[in-house]
Amino acid sequence: MLGTTCTFAGLAARRGGPYPLARFEFTGTSLPGGVTLTRTSPALRVNAAGQHESLAADIARFDHDPLTLATRGLLIEPAATNLLLHAADFSEAAWTRSAASLSGGSVTGPEGTSLPGWSLGDGYFYQDFATTNGAQYTTSIWIRANKTATIGLRNLSNSFASNVSIILGTSWQRFEVTGLADATSSRFLLDNRAEYGFGTTGLEVYLWAAQVEAGATATSPVLSAASQASRAADQPGISGWSGSYDIRLTYDDLSREDLGGQSLSTGWWPTQSRPHLRSLAIHLAGTLV
Numbered sequence: 001m002l003g004t005t006c007t008f009a010g011l012a013a014r015r016g017g018p019y020p021l022a023r024f025e026f027t028g029t030s031l032p033g034g035v036t037l038t039r040t041s042p043a044l045r046v047n048a049a050g051q052h053e054s055l056a057a058d059i060a061r062f063d064h065d066p067l068t069l070a071t072r073g074l075l076i077e078p079a080a081t082n083l084l085l086h087a088a089d090f091s092e093a094a095w096t097r098s099a100a101s102l103s104g105g106s107v108t109g110p111e112g113t114s115l116p117g118w119s120l121g122d123g124y125f126y127q128d129f130a131t132t133n134g135a136q137y138t139t140s141i142w143i144r145a146n147k148t149a150t151i152g153l154r155n156l157s158n159s160f161a162s163n164v165s166i167i168l169g170t171s172w173q174r175f176e177v178t179g180l181a182d183a184t185s186s187r188f189l190l191d192n193r194a195e196y197g198f199g200t201t202g203l204e205v206y207l208w209a210a211q212v213e214a215g216a217t218a219t220s221p222v223l224s225a226a227s228q229a230s231r232a233a234d235q236p237g238i239s240g241w242s243g244s245y246d247i248r249l250t251y252d253d254l255s256r257e258d259l260g261g262q263s264l265s266t267g268w269w270p271t272q273s274r275p276h277l278r279s280l281a282i283h284l285a286g287t288l289v
Helices: 009-015
Strands: 022-025 035-038 043-046 052-055 061-064 071-075 080-082 096-108 114-130 136-145 149-154 163-168 173-180 185-191 203-214 229-231 235-238 243-251 256-264 276-284
Touching (some): 136 163, 163 173
Antiparallel strands (some): 071 276, 096 114, 114 185, 136 173, 243 256
């Protein structure tokens, strides 16, 4: 319990509810005493200025909302691999383009660097990649446009033209689509062709962090170059506790999750329902559940 605030549960009646034996807060800038974290690769987080930045291996990621700048807490994610190449450079040969050319414009991207604009006419950007037939994948990308426009973001099917409509705006947004691959090769596609119901004229887009990863949700960006890139899993743990306790987790949206009868030992960490954790409280067994 070193470095934590410890209060006896006997105060519960005076506090109007179950009071924890200890509470670990993750809304600051460093891990509280008694909590450790390892990760064998660098990883991105959103800093207090709203920009994505890379943190070195084994550095905990205290994340922020990129729009409101609000603290979201400690970011804990599984390992992920971006199946796309050149995730932030759409001028590379890995990307097939039609009616798309550099506009000469530029804006500051989500990671604070200057990104070029693309004039996108009645055309597209796409990249093919290998998939496991029937497996679930999530496609995501950050886009900013010069005006409001609806374009298509392809689902994982490569056997028929099926796009999800996404509405671009003049601020950066992250779009994502989750689905099942129906072949051993799939396609990431941004589509502005009129024949598929789009075709906005005079459209200029800025693109960053195109990503396809296994699983049901988009995780933090993994920026690839000439080869696929991976992010290692965050592996947090608690030390100084052993035995059976109830656990209360508070997430970034202020929702709570109570876990009853958890068997704690050195290195233990709960299975989270959300990746951002604001606090973890330890209670006497039977107090919460």
